[in-house]
Each structure stands twice: as C-alpha cells, then as structure tokens.
C-alpha cells in the first residue's frame with residue numbers, strides 16, 4: 188500500500204516502507220558477491236522492484252498544497268464584521284490555516300489554527316473586526332499547509348494573496364417617487380436608486396420582505412402591499428439595501444397609509460354543503476372524523492398552510508420576472524357576477540345559525556355559467572398548475588416584480604407551468620374544487636405572495652396613477 192506512505196498517523200515518523208526497501212537492497216548486494224551466476228538476475232529483479240517502489244512513491248506522493256477558496260468572493264469588497272469563510276481541502280489532510288492582513292509595511296494575523304486531526308477538508312470562518320483597517324485597498328494572505336511528508340515532513344503549503352477593498356460604508360438609498368398612497372389591503376410602488384451594487388434590497392413590511400428589482404436604467408422598482416391584516420398604525424414599511432461587503436442600511440419608507448373598510452358577510456355551512464363536499468373534506472383533513480371537524484380544519488389549518496405555500500412560491504426567485512411582463516388593462520372573468528369581495532369578513536354559521544368560524548376572504552368570487560372559460564387577466568408566465576388545499580385546482584401567473592394572479596376552484600387546466608400567456612388567453616375552466624360550494628372563479632391578486640385588493644388592478648385608472656406612470660419617471 189504505497190499510498191499509506193503519504194499519510195502520517197503520528198507526526199515525526201519516518202516512512203516505514205522506504206527504509207525497509209533500502210535495508211533489503213543492502214543485504215542482497217552482500218549475498219550477490221558470493222553467488223554471482225544466479226544472483227545477478229535476482230539483483231536485477233530486486234533493483235527493478237526497488238525502482239518501481241521508489242517510482243510509485245514519487246508518483247503517488249502529494250506534491251501540491253491544499254486547495255483554498257474564499258467566500259463570499261464578491262469582487263473583493265469586504266466589510267469589517269462580514270463573516271468570511273475559507274474552504275480548504277487536501278488529499279493528505281489539512282494541517283493548518285493562517286490568515287494575514289497586509290497593508291503597506293504592516294501585517295497582522297487575523298486567524299491561525301492547527302488542526303488536531305488530519306481531515307481532508309476544513310471550513311473556517313473569520314472576520315476583520317479586530318484589524319481596525321481603514322477604508323480602501325489591502326491584501327489578504329491565506330496560507331494553508333497539508334499533512335503530507337513533503338518538504339522533509341513540513342507538508343505542502345498553499346499561499347494565496349488576494350487584493351481586497353475594505354468597504355464599511357453602507358449603500359445610500361434615494362427614493363425617486365413621491366410617497367405612495369396605499370389603502371389597507373392594497374398595493375403600492377416606489378422607484379429608487381442605490382449608490383452601489385447590492386446583494387439584497389427591497390421593502391420590509393413587518394416580517395415580510397418584498398424585493399426591489401433593478402431596471403435597465405439602473406433604478407430599482409419595488410411593489411409591496413399594505414396587508415389587510417395590518418392597521419394603518421401597524422403599517423410602517425422600511426426600505427433596505429445591503430451591499431456586497433455586507434453593509435446594510437435601512438430607513439422608514441414614507442407612505443400614505445389609508446384605511447379602507449371591508450364588508451361583513453355571513454356564510455351558511457348547512458349539512459347539505461358538508462355532504463356535497465364530504466369526499467374532498469376527508470382528503471383535506473383525514474385526521475378529523477366528522478365532516479364539520481374536517482371543514483373547520485380545512486378552513487383554518489389547511490388555509491394557513493396554503494397561505495404559507497403562496498408566500499413560499501412567491502419568494503422563489505425562479506417564479507419572479509424582474510420586469511413587468513404586461514401592459515394595458517387587466518381583465519376579469521367575462522359575463523360574471525361578483526359573489527364575494529376581497530376583504531369580506533366572513534362569519535360562518537351552521538344549519539342552526541350558530542357561529543362556527545370566521546375568516547377574511549382574500550379574493551374576488553366571480554360566477555358565470557358552470558365550467559366557464561377562464562382568461563388570463565394579463566400577460567405573464569404560468570408558475571403554478573396544481574391542487575392547493577382550499578383553493579382546489581389552482582393556476583398562478585407571474586406578471587413580474589412580484590405581481591401574480593391566482594385562479595382557484597378550477598375544473599380544468601388549459602396551460603402548463605413555464606408557459607407564457609397573453610392577456611385574455613384561456614387558461615382553464617371554472618369549477619367547484621377546493622372549498623367552493625357552487626361553480627365560480629376565485630380570482631386573487633398577490634404581491635409577493637400576499638393577497639391584495641384585485642379591484643385596484645382591475646381599475647385601469649388606478650393602475651395608471653399608482654403603478655405605470657410612477658415607473659416612467661426620469662431623473
């Protein structure tokens with residue numbers, strides 16, 4: 188096993204096999220002087236063996252130092268407190284890692300570690316907090332040593348010198364649009380610039396985050412909601428940006444938060460409805476045994492899970508186009524009657540008019556004929572075609588910048604995920620799947636996965652005043 192020569196179980200031991208070969212060669216030489224005729228071939232053979240052994244040793248010997256990579260590598264700009272990670276790997280194991288900061292004549296060791304055991308890879312994290320480096324250029328030197336016998340047992344070393352720039356200045360944000368007016372449950376848009384390249388930027392509303400998307404002119408556009416669950420006093424959005432060096436800035440975003448009152452509604456849940464939906468309810472909540480318990484579980488636990496799923500789908504960058512994919516008017520299900528509005532506060536009562544539940548309705552219920560053709564409200568890209576709990580068979584279309592439309596309770600799909608659709612293109616048919624009593628379309632508009640008032644988006648004047656004209660500012 189010549190490869191084992193490369194390993195060193197205990198530090199300071201000489202390679203065992205090499206010295207054994209050498210000793211044997213000595214004894215053969217001695218015996219060959221006595222038995223010259225047949226001895227010569229033995230000598231030659233053993234010499235070849237010895238050379239082969241030595242050759243194998245040199246061939247398999249670890250001649251190179253560890254592979255080292257630094258992350259984030261982000262254009263060499265780092266902040267003082269930014270965690271930097273080194274991935275060090277070597278086939279003979281990693282013996283030690285040392286990080287030095289150099290600036291002019293000065294140098295300072297910021298990290299040093301000798302590992303007690305030889306692992307093939309090591310991950311170490313450090314920061315530059317203690318260096319008190321001034322802003323500007325410096326050099327980061329990383330020296331990593333492997334556990335091989337090279338260099339008389341000292342191991343192979345890799346030394347990397349990386350030019351870097353210390354950046355401890357957070358980016359500056361300049362909002363270019365006037366304070367947006369947002370009604371409770373509605374949407375708003377801002378255009379802003381950031382003074383440098385960013386890793387993350389957008390608007391925070393409570394625990395929710397809505398990314399800003401960089402446009403061709405270098406500015407950012409951020410679309411965000413005033414969630415219906417918040418009051419005008421709670422709605423305090425922040426705008427933030429974090430640069431490549433990890434420096435973050437955030438400040439309160441100036442908005443006009445306006446209250447909007449929503450309707451109260453009573454929804455009957457008679458036994459006939461529970462019987463009609465029995466099969467689907469049992470599938471949504473198999474852990475419950477009665478249709479009523481299954482209904483309440485669907486309307487609460489399943490609903491909450493579905494809301495989470497919508498946020499998760501919307502948070503996936505793959506589902507978001509960084510530009511608007513549409514222009515012109517949004518359209519609704521043609522020849523339909525509004526059966527329920529966004530924001531309706533629903534009290535659910537049983538057959539005896541006893542209150543059993545309450546929920547806020549998060550879309551527009553539109554009823555036409557049964558199995559009516561459903562047109563896409565706007566041009567976009569289909570990102571979801573699947574069953575989702577209370578929504579039943581559902582389609583989501585991304586329209587860019589975090590804006591999505593939702594089509595629930597369908598009976599038929601006419602599109603596939605990834606497909607680009609035109610405004611008005613038929614994408615499916617209405618139905619009763621999910622928690623729907625009668626055939627209708629639940630039409631939702633989502634901003635970053637949060638349901639917003641669809642009537643704003645169906646109103647061409649509102650869209651012009653609050654969205655498109657605000658994007659066409661020049662500066």
Ligand SMILES: [Zn+2]
Pocket residue numbers: 527548550551552628629630
């Ligand atoms: Zn609905």
